[in-house]
Amino acid sequence: MSEKTLFTRIVEGEIPSDTVYEDETTYAFLDVNPLAPGHTLVIPKAPYERLSEMPPAEAADVFSVLGEITAAVEAAVDADGTTVALNNGEAAGQEVPHVHWHIIPQFEDDTARPIHALFDGAELSDEERSEIAGRIRDNQ
Ligand code: 5GP
Numbered sequence: 001m002s003e004k005t006l007f008t009r010i011v012e013g014e015i016p017s018d019t020v021y022e023d024e025t026t027y028a029f030l031d032v033n034p035l036a037p038g039h040t041l042v043i044p045k046a047p048y049e050r051l052s053e054m055p056p057a058e059a060a061d062v063f064s065v066l067g068e069i070t071a072a073v074e075a076a077v078d079a080d081g082t083t084v085a086l087n088n089g090e091a092a093g094q095e096v097p098h099v100h101w102h103i104i105p106q107f108e109d110d111t112a113r114p115i116h117a118l119f120d121g122a123e124l125s126d127e128e129r130s131e132i133a134g135r136i137r138d139n140q
Contacts, residue, residue: 036077050089
């Protein structure tokens with residue numbers, strides 16, 4: 001049997017966490033190395049590594065509470081907005097192989113950090129873009 005993920009150990013209470021939400025399929029807790037006060041992680045209890053591995057019903061379960069948890073985080077730390085993001089795969093910086101959404105509060109008096117700031121940007125012609133769109137459609 002494969003080893004439990006770090007986040008499964010948190011769900012099972014083996015590793016303590018500041019839990020902020022729990023239901024049958026979904027769990028949320030504060031990030032131990034917060035990027036901002038209130039930085040929260042929301043996970044499916046089942047240890048899927050990547051988003052594409054999650055059955056639609058379980059993805060729907062997480063999304064049915066993600067907005068509500070985000071609003072509660074914003075209210076708790078008086079944030080003006082939040083970045084809600086998922087590092088999907090090692091190449092995207094995913095360190096814990098158990099799918100999780102980050103809810104990171106942002107504040108108007110802080111420097112805004114849109115996800116656009118993470119990337120250099122890709123110069124693509126209209127033809128290249130529509131060719132990529134076609135390949136994405138073909139791979140579904
Ligand atoms: P990733 O880079 O995989 O998207 O994010 C993993 C997150 O998990 C990081 O932000 C990291 O601070 C957080 N983290 C790692 N270990 C622990 C832990 O033991 N407890 C909690 N609450 N968060 C953790």
